Amino acid sequence: xxxxxxxxxxxxxxxxxxxxxxxxxxxxxxxxxxxxxxxxxxxxxxxxxxxxxxxxxxxxxxxxxxxxxxxxxxxxxxxxxxxxxxxxxxxxxxxxxxxxxxxxxxxxxxxxxxxxxxxxxxxxxxxxxxxxxxxxxxxxxxxxxxxxxxxxxxxxxxxxxxxxxxxxxxxxxxxxxxxxxxxxxxxxxxxxxxxxxxxxxxxxxxxxxxxxxxxxxxxxxxxxxxxxxxxxxxxxxxxxxxxxxxxxxxxxxxxxxxxxxxxxxxxxxxxxxxxxxxxxxxxxxxxxxxxxxxxxxxxxxxxxxxxxxxxxxxxxxx
Amino acid sequence: xxxxxxxxxxxxxxxxxxxxxxxxxxxxxxxxxxxxxxxxxxxxxxxxxxxxxxxxxxxxxxxxxxxxxxxxxxxxxxxxxxxxxxxxxxxxxxxxxxxxxxxxxxxxxxxxxxxxxxxxxxxxxxxxxxxxxxxxxxxxxxxxxxxxxxxxxxxxxxxxxxxxxxxxxxxxxxxxxxxxxxxxxxxxxxxxxxxxxxxxxxxxxxxxxxxxxxxxxxxxxxxxxxxxxxxxxxxxxxxxxxxxxxxxxxxxxxxxxxxxxxxxxxxxxxxxxxxxxxxxxxxxxxxxxxxxxxxxxxxxxxxxxxxxxxxxxxxxxxxxxxxxxxxxxxxxxxxxxxxxxxxxxxxxxxxxxxxxxxxxxxxxxxxxxxxxxxxxxxxxxxxxxxxxxxxxxxxxxxxxxxxxxxxxxxxxxxxxxxxxxxxxxxxxxxxxxxxxxxxxxxxxxxxxxxxxxxxxxxxxxxxxxxxxxxxxxxxxxxxxxxxxxxxxxxxxxxxxxxxxxxxxxxxxxxxxx
Numbered sequence: 001x002x003x004x005x006x007x008x009x010x011x012x013x014x015x016x017x018x019x020x021x022x023x024x025x026x027x028x029x030x031x032x033x034x035x036x037x038x039x040x041x042x043x044x045x046x047x048x049x050x051x052x053x054x055x056x057x058x059x060x061x062x063x064x065x066x067x068x069x070x071x072x073x074x075x076x077x078x079x080x081x082x083x084x085x086x087x088x089x090x091x092x093x094x095x096x097x098x099x100x101x102x103x104x105x106x107x108x109x110x111x112x113x114x115x116x117x118x119x120x121x122x123x124x125x126x127x128x129x130x131x132x133x134x135x136x137x138x139x140x141x142x143x144x145x146x147x148x149x150x151x152x153x154x155x156x157x158x159x160x161x162x163x164x165x166x167x168x169x170x171x172x173x174x175x176x177x178x179x180x181x182x183x184x185x186x187x188x189x190x191x192x193x194x195x196x197x198x199x200x201x202x203x204x205x206x207x208x209x210x211x212x213x214x215x216x217x218x219x220x221x222x223x224x225x226x227x228x229x230x231x232x233x234x235x236x237x238x239x240x241x242x243x244x245x246x247x248x249x250x251x252x253x254x255x256x257x258x259x260x261x262x263x264x265x266x267x268x269x270x271x272x273x274x275x276x277x278x279x280x281x282x283x284x285x286x287x288x289x290x291x292x293x294x295x296x297x298x299x300x301x302x303x304x305x306x307x308x309x310x311x312x313x314x315x316x317x318x
Numbered sequence: 319x320x321x322x323x324x325x326x327x328x329x330x331x332x333x334x335x336x337x338x339x340x341x342x343x344x345x346x347x348x349x350x351x352x353x354x355x356x357x358x359x360x361x362x363x364x365x366x367x368x369x370x371x372x373x374x375x376x377x378x379x380x381x382x383x384x385x386x387x388x389x390x391x392x393x394x395x396x397x398x399x400x401x402x403x404x405x406x407x408x409x410x411x412x413x414x415x416x417x418x419x420x421x422x423x424x425x426x427x428x429x430x431x432x433x434x435x436x437x438x439x440x441x442x443x444x445x446x447x448x449x450x451x452x453x454x455x456x457x458x459x460x461x462x463x464x465x466x467x468x469x470x471x472x473x474x475x476x477x478x479x480x481x482x483x484x485x486x487x488x489x490x491x492x493x494x495x496x497x498x499x500x501x502x503x504x505x506x507x508x509x510x511x512x513x514x515x516x517x518x519x520x521x522x523x524x525x526x527x528x529x530x531x532x533x534x535x536x537x538x539x540x541x542x543x544x545x546x547x548x549x550x551x552x553x554x555x556x557x558x559x560x561x562x563x564x565x566x567x568x569x570x571x572x573x574x575x576x577x578x579x580x581x582x583x584x585x586x587x588x589x590x591x592x593x594x595x596x597x598x599x600x601x602x603x604x605x606x607x608x609x610x611x612x613x614x615x616x617x618x619x620x621x622x623x624x625x626x627x628x629x630x631x632x633x634x635x636x637x638x639x640x641x642x643x644x645x646x647x648x649x650x651x652x653x654x655x656x657x658x659x660x661x662x663x664x665x666x667x668x669x670x671x672x673x674x675x676x677x678x679x680x681x682x683x684x685x686x687x688x689x690x691x692x693x694x695x696x697x698x699x700x701x702x703x704x705x706x707x708x709x710x711x712x713x714x715x716x717x718x719x720x721x722x723x724x725x726x727x728x729x730x731x732x733x734x735x736x737x738x739x740x741x742x743x744x745x746x747x748x749x750x751x752x753x754x755x756x757x758x759x760x761x762x763x764x765x766x767x768x769x770x771x772x773x774x775x776x777x778x779x780x781x782x783x784x785x786x787x788x789x790x791x792x793x794x795x796x797x798x799x800x801x802x803x804x805x806x807x808x809x810x811x812x813x814x815x816x817x818x819x820x821x822x823x824x825x826x827x828x829x830x831x
Contacts (some may be wrong), residue, residue, distance in 0.1 A: 031713040055440060090369055091361040091511040092495060101510065157545060164553045172550040173355065174539060262355065262541045262550075264513045272512060275712055 005302065012294045016287065020080075023286045024073050027279055034089045034277040035059040063089055076283065085287070086280030090273075095284035099266060105175055106265035109188060109257065110250040112181050116189020117196055117246070120147070124193070125200030129235075130227060132205060140197065147194020152253050156187040156260035173262035184261040188253045192246060196239060203235030210234075237308060243300045244293060251289065350534040350829055352812065354558035355541025355550055361511040362495040364487065365480030366439040369512075375560070376515065376538060377504035377823040379480025382409060382428065383471050386818040387583045389734035391471055395423065395481055395501065396459075399471050401773070407461045407470050408454070415524050417483040417499045425459040430484035441478045466771040468778070472736030503825050504536055513540050523825065531828040548807075551577060557809045557829065560821045564625050570807050577809055580820030581802035584627070584634040585731035587689070589796035594756020596724045598676060603659035605793035608725075609645050610652035611700045612693060618799050621688055629797035631786045632732040632745065639738055639782040643790055645797070652700045661701075669701040677703040678724045683714045686727035689798075693727075718754045728754065732797075738782045739770035746789050757794040 035056050060066045064075070079086055085095035120143075128140035163183060164172045170182050207213065208231050216226045255267035266285065273281040361369035365379050373379040384394040396409040415423040429451040436446040448467065452460040461470060483499035490497060496509050503523035508516040515538040519526075526532060541547045541556075544563045548570065550556040562570065562579055570577040591599045591608075598604050614628035627635065630644035656662075661669040661676050669676040682690035687708055694704045704725070709717065717723050730752060735741045743750060743766050748758040762785055769781040789795070806821040814826040 031709070031716050033716075055443070059440070092492060093511065098511075102513075153543075157549075160546065160549050164555075165549050168553065172553045172555045173541060173546065174555070260543050260546050262539055262543075262546065264510065264540075268540075268542070269512065275710060277712055 001302070001305075004305075005298070008298050008301070012291075012298075015294060016290055019290045020077065020283070020287060021073070023283055024076070027274075027277070027282050028069070030277070033060070033065060034063055034279060035065060076280070080287065085284035088273075088281050089278050090276050095280050098269070098281060099284060099288060102264060102266040102269050105263060106251070106254050106258070106267055108175075108181065109184055109254055109263055109265055110247075112185025113188030113192065113250050113253065113257075114246075116185050117192040120190060120193035121196035121200060125197040125204065125235075126227065126232070128197065128201035129204035129208060140201070144194040144197040144201075147190050147192075147197070149194075150191075152187055152191050152256040153260050155190055156183070156257060159183045159186055160260070175264055180261075180263075184257045184263050187260070188250065188257045191253050192249045195249075196242070196246065199239050199242060200235055203238045204231055207231040207234040233307075237304070240300060240303060240307065244297045247293065247296045251292075350531060351537055352533050352535070352558060352823065352827065352829065353537040353539075353556045354560065355539055355547045355556050356560045357540070357542055358560070359512050359515065359538065359540040363498045363500075363506060363509060364494045365478070365482050365498070365500070366435055366487075367495060368440060370478075370480070372538075372560075373480050373500075374477045374502075375822045376502075376517070376536065377825075378498075378502040378506065378517065379482065379500045380502050381475050381477065381479055382411075382481065383475040384819070385472065385475035385477075385736070387820060388818060389472075389583070389736050390818075391475060391736060394475070395428065402460070404466045405463045407463070407467075409459045409461065411457045411459055412524060413457050415501055416522060417486070417501055418505050418520060419483060419486055419499045421483055421486065421499070422456070423481065423483075423501050424456040425453045426456070427483060427485075428459055428481055429453050431481045432479070434482070434484040434487060435479055439478060442476065445473055445476075466773065468771070468773045469737030469740050473740065475736075504533075504823065507535075514538070525825050527826055532825055533823065533827050533829070536823055551807060551809055554809070557812050558806060560804075560806045562803075562805045562807045564621075564623050564803060567625060567805070567807075568623060575810055577807055578812075578815070579805055579807045580815060580817065581625075581805040582821070583734050584800040584802050585733040586629045586632060586634055586800050587626075587727075587729075587731055587798045588629075589693070589798060590718070590723070590726040590728050590730070590755045591793070591795065592721060592724050592726075592755050593794070594758075595721055596678070598674070598678070599724065601659065602793060603655050604661070604676070605796070607652040607655045607661075607700060608697060608702065609793050609796045610648050610655065611697055611702070612645075612796055612798060613647045613696050614645075614799055615647065616696070617689065617692060621692060622799065622801060622803075625803070626799040626801040629799050631790050631797055632742070632795075633734070633782075633786070634732065634800035637734055639779040641783050641786045641790065643787065645790075649699055656700065656702075663701045667698075667701055668703040675703065676701065677705070679707045680704050681707045681709065681714060681717055681723040681726040681728070683709055683711050683727075686729070690727050719751070721754065721756060723754075726754070730754070731801075738778055739766055739772075742766050742769065742782065742785050746785065746794060755795070757789070757792070759788060759792060759794075762788050 057066070064072060076086060085099070087094055088098055091098070124140040124143055128137045128144070131137045160172055160183060163169045171180050174180050213226060213231060216230055251267065254265055255271055257263060258265045258268040270282065270285050273285070356372065358371040360371045360373060361367070363373065363378065364370055365373055374381060381394045382396040383399065384392045386392060395412050395415060397412050398410045400408055402408045411425045411428055417423050417427070421427065432446065432451050435442055448464045450462040452462060454460055463470060481501060486499040487494045503520050503525060504517040505520045506515060506517045508514065516535070518535045519533060541550065541559065544561070544566050547556070547559040547561070548566045551559060552573070567579050570579045591605055593599050618624065618626045618628055628644060631641040633640035635642055656669055660671045662671065664670045664675070680690045680694065687706070690706050694706065697704055714728060718726060718728050730745070732741070732745070744752045746753060746757055746759070746762050747766050748763050765781055765785045769778060769785070772778050772781060790797070808815055811829050811831050813828050813830055814824070816822065816824045816826065
């Protein structure tokens with residue numbers, strides 16, 4: 001197992017390198033570099049055009065954007081190797097500090113979203129499969145479909161109207177305690193619960209049609225035990241495999257949720273940084289998120305091998 | 319699961335939810351703390367930084383002269399000013415004012431602050447390049463200009479010229495971005511760039527009200543969603559917001575006395591025409607036809623829900639230096655103008671001349687996209703075809719500066735000013751950066767230069783009107799409507815809002831109840 005983990009970790013290096021090259025190149029292809037983004041705030045109406053071009057050239061030199069592409073990339077990569085993600089062009093703060101300041105808020109939100117997702121997806125998925133074709137299944141399907149199809153910002157607004165403005169139970173914005181986490185967590189979690197519930201329902205329906213379930217029934221095991229202990233375990237494997245997508249959904253959804261609820265997380269910050277063409281922040285964030293996905297997928301693969309004996313056997317054969 | 323385990327889970331859940339249902343908590347937690355949401359959160363608190371937003375409006379920094387919403391001036395750190403020679407202004411510095419560190423904010427400190435702006439603030443580089451600061455004594459500062467400059471007091475009122483302790487800035491270095499030394503009545507306690515600013519009142523501030531309550535602090539947070547801001551005010555989580563959109567303004571006003579919306583001074587929304595680079599737009603007949611076909615009433619009633627007025631020229635109507643000419647929508651006349659110029663309708667309804675179709679790209683971005691869509695439909699009626707090029711703000715900034723557009727709904731608007739020459743120069747003077755469309759008329763250049771040295775107010779107004787008449791006749795830009803978008807909204811708890819500085823946190827403010 002250790003050898004497997006080591007090999008997987010080594011194999012992430014080319015992935016990270018590839019992502020860094022693609023990201024470094026792509027953001028430089030978008031019209032408007034950081035000097036122009038900064039100029040949005042600094043255009044001096046009285047200046048003449050030749051003066052502006054001079055200012056732009058000075059600013060580009062100050063930001064290191066006048067150097068050849070390869071020099072810029074290698075310089076940035078050198079910094080990464082020594083643990084330096086660079087400095088934000090807009091605030092002058094180290095990118096690592098910026099990320100570390102905001103990441104806990106996003107992780108907190110993602111955790112709450114995950115909890116809501118599990119609390120909603122698990123019962124609706126199980127009910128949908130166990131009561132297949134009946135009214136309860138249809139209700140669960142509608143709930144799941146709504147979760148998948150209603151946009152996050154709308155869910156957030158509706159929850160805010162109902163529970164913050166209407167009932168006054170929760171605050172509308174900020175991050176000052178558990179109360180502030182409830183509505184953003186619900187918004188994020190409900191969006192993901194729909195797809196997870198459908199996945200779980202499909203997995204359970206397949207598991208419940210397997211011969212070992214008939215055996216369990218023949219043995220006289222209670223239906224609850226058959227579903228929760230035998231069928232659910234197997235039905236969870238596809239959900240578990242889907243963890244990478246769930247993480248991506250949590251981080252992607254966080255951007256919307258953080259905007260609606262003024263949640264001071266990394267998602268909203270990165271959108272702002274993209275608009276401001278803050279290259280070091282975008283690059284540092286992308287690399288961090290890539291690393292996160294790689295680690296999550298690695299953990300999923302390891303977990304899969306532990307949970308499903310067939311994977312272990314096939315892995316050994318391979 | 320045993321009964322006990324179930325009970326334990328239930329207790330844990332209840333414990334988790336009980337604080338959640340207790341309602342909102344605030345970080346400062348004290349009374350007289352104004353909580354508000356804004357799109358414009360600073361990324362630095364150093365006034366020379368390009369991203370030091372709302373520094374003056376948040377009560378942190380002060381300027382020498384304060385510019386009101388209606389573009390009149392009032393004393394700030396200067397108690398008065400006068401012209402002592404054609405190129406020499408004198409400012410009386412408010413005596414006894416101190417920076418937060420306790421250092422005196424006297425004439426020498428003000429000069430050092432301006433000189434640091436000259437060196438480091440790119441937003442005022444060309445403005446301050448024309449000025450030299452001379453200390454006469456601790457309360458008298460003189461400003462010498464290279465040529466007569468009637469607009470100087472107004473120019474020094476710009477929000478980007480916050481007075482700061484320059485010596486301390488050099489000493490603190492990068493830390494000055496988070497820990498500045500200013501004179502305002504709010505001192506930062508906690509600052510997360512671009513996210514949060516929590517500040518407390520400076521008890522030694524010179525302008526605190528002698529009696530009665532006043533704000534003891536502010537809690538400013540980034541709030542980018544317009545509707546979420548409304549809900550925050552409705553819920554009582556926030557007491558103010560400073561970027562009220564039209565749809566949200568309707569909601570506030572429907573709620574009656576629960577909220578007060580303070581509109582900003584009207585500003586003229588323009589269409590930029592690239593006369594420098596687009597051959598068809600160099601032709602006055604084409605520009606005139608586009609101008610005539612723009613249905614301003616529909617734009618005012620439909621897009622702005624009536625919170626705007628049809629534009630009459632560069633400056634919003636009603637100002638003593640605005641023209642009242644305007645353009646009346648006349649689709650038939652627009653068609654006739656194009657017919658006369660040889661632009662005739664083709665089989666697809668689009669006009670063409672010599673094989674060239676009358677087709678334009680409209681550069682636009684999110685906030686102005688509905689306007690671009692409306693114009694697209696209005697111009698179709700006269701046989702002008704358009705396609706939208708929606709980009710995000712930063713891209714539009716580069717495209718405008720590079721002149722890489724044909725027609726643009728770019729936010730650069732005519733607004734009340736005390737520096738008529740400065741504003742008209744920025745839009746119409748040949749070769750100026752923000753004359754995005756490359757408009758050029760030697761007569762206009764001459765008049766703008768003359769206006770820049772004219773001290774007589776009545777003559778200034780005459781010259782400004784003359785310039786506007788020419789640019790209107792030339793259709794240098796298409797003036798659409800004067801909008802009062804992006805004002806401030808307060809809950810009824812907030813008292814003492816200055817109607818002539820509606821988006822500014824002022825010492826006279828307090829919270830009731």
